[in-house]
Amino acid sequence: MNLQTTRCRIYQLTKPQFQQFIETPSILWKELGVVGDPAHEAWFQDSMRQSLHALDELRCTAWWLTNWPIVEMSRNTVIGGIGFKGPPNQEGEVEIGYGLAEAFRNRGYMTECIQAVARWALQQDGVKAVIAETEKDNPASEKVLRKNGFECVRETEEFRYWRKTF
DSSP states (O other): OEEEOSSEEEEOOOHHHHHHHHHOHHHHHHHHTOBOOHHHHHHHHHHHHHHHHHHHHHTOOGGGTSEEEEEETTTTEEEEEEEESSSOOTTSEEEEEEEEOGGGTTSSHHHHHHHHHHHHHHTSTTOOEEEEEEETTOHHHHHHHHHTTOEEEEEOSSEEEEEEEO
């Protein structure tokens, strides 16, 4: 299943596709019929190896721990990724993480994608809220969350914590 925004298509990867993304992204991009960008693949791959291990341990549905590539439709090019950091916790919260290639930042792409992914998540059984964490020195990420109706619910010295409910 894929999600679509005005300008982007977001691919929910299966576990085999996720493994392919980690091992050889170019093969996955060919399978999906999109153009990848090696310049930003490496920073996703390292953290995704940890997610693959967690996916095996938790035995949860793949979408709660896989990176979902974001494809800009007019170019048919992978420009970033978005996903969850795990299945819903006991309070029904799922945490999102996201990133875009630098050339595509500050153009509204992530605002669209967070809106689509949060809406999808809040429609899933057992999910009551979508949460996120931002570093205090990342105002662009905070702006995207605010535009999508997230509220800052807590702060530490380094981070702000955000929450969106129905």
